[in-house]
Amino acid sequence: MEFDRELIVRAQNSDVSAQEAIVKQFSGMVFRLISRFFRTREDVEDLAQDVFLKLFTRIDQVRPDENFSGWLARVTVNTCYDELRKTRRRKTAMELYGPHAFKESSVAPPEPDSFGKARIALQTLDAKLRIPLILKEVEEMSVEEIARTMGLTQTNIKVRLFRARKKLAAILGEH
Numbered sequence: 001m002e003f004d005r006e007l008i009v010r011a012q013n014s015d016v017s018a019q020e021a022i023v024k025q026f027s028g029m030v031f032r033l034i035s036r037f038f039r040t041r042e043d044v045e046d047l048a049q050d051v052f053l054k055l056f057t058r059i060d061q062v063r064p065d066e067n068f069s070g071w072l073a074r075v076t077v078n079t080c081y082d083e084l085r086k087t088r089r090r091k092t093a094m095e096l097y098g099p100h101a102f103k104e105s106s107v108a109p110p111e112p113d114s115f116g117k118a119r120i121a122l123q124t125l126d127a128k129l130r131i132p133l134i135l136k137e138v139e140e141m142s143v144e145e146i147a148r149t150m151g152l153t154q155t156n157i158k159v160r161l162f163r164a165r166k167k168l169a170a171i172l173g174e175h
Contacts, residue, residue, distance in 0.1 A: 005064040030076050036134045037080040051076050074149045121171040129164035
């Protein structure tokens with residue numbers, strides 16, 4: 001993605017138009033990444049706002065000569081990880097201490113189509129396998145970019161991708 005490095009310098013000097021230009025240029029990428037973790041529009045918008053807030057709070061840490069989009073992708077993925085951890089803790093607390101008035105629905109949900117089955121299977125993967133797979137297959141990032149984004153080695157990413165594909169195939173019955 002072409003990026004004007006001068007925008008970073010201007011944003012670091014509190015230039016509002018530069019900050020707006022950065023948001024405009026990268027909001028699509030941020031929204032796409034977040035929507036791989038969260039489905040509701042409100043969640044995606046809230047988390048995107050958090051990502052850009054973190055970006056401009058830490059703008060002085062950004063070096064104009066480095067891979068800005070990779071850095072922003074990493075901030076986005078880490079923000080999603082943090083939210084998933086919070087959500088998991090809230091869900092566990094509700095299960096342990098919350099009202100037990102929620103009953104199972106007697107109406108079975110409709111059978112998902114093959115795309116729906118794949119999405120459901122993907123969501124059952126552990127986040128450490130699901131995220132690299134989404135970044136590789138959906139966001140079309142290279143193994144090197146994924147490694148930088150997630151702060152892992154390229155070998156580790158390759159192993160996670162292999163395991164994710166193997167588990168996904170097993171879940172979908174494609175032994």
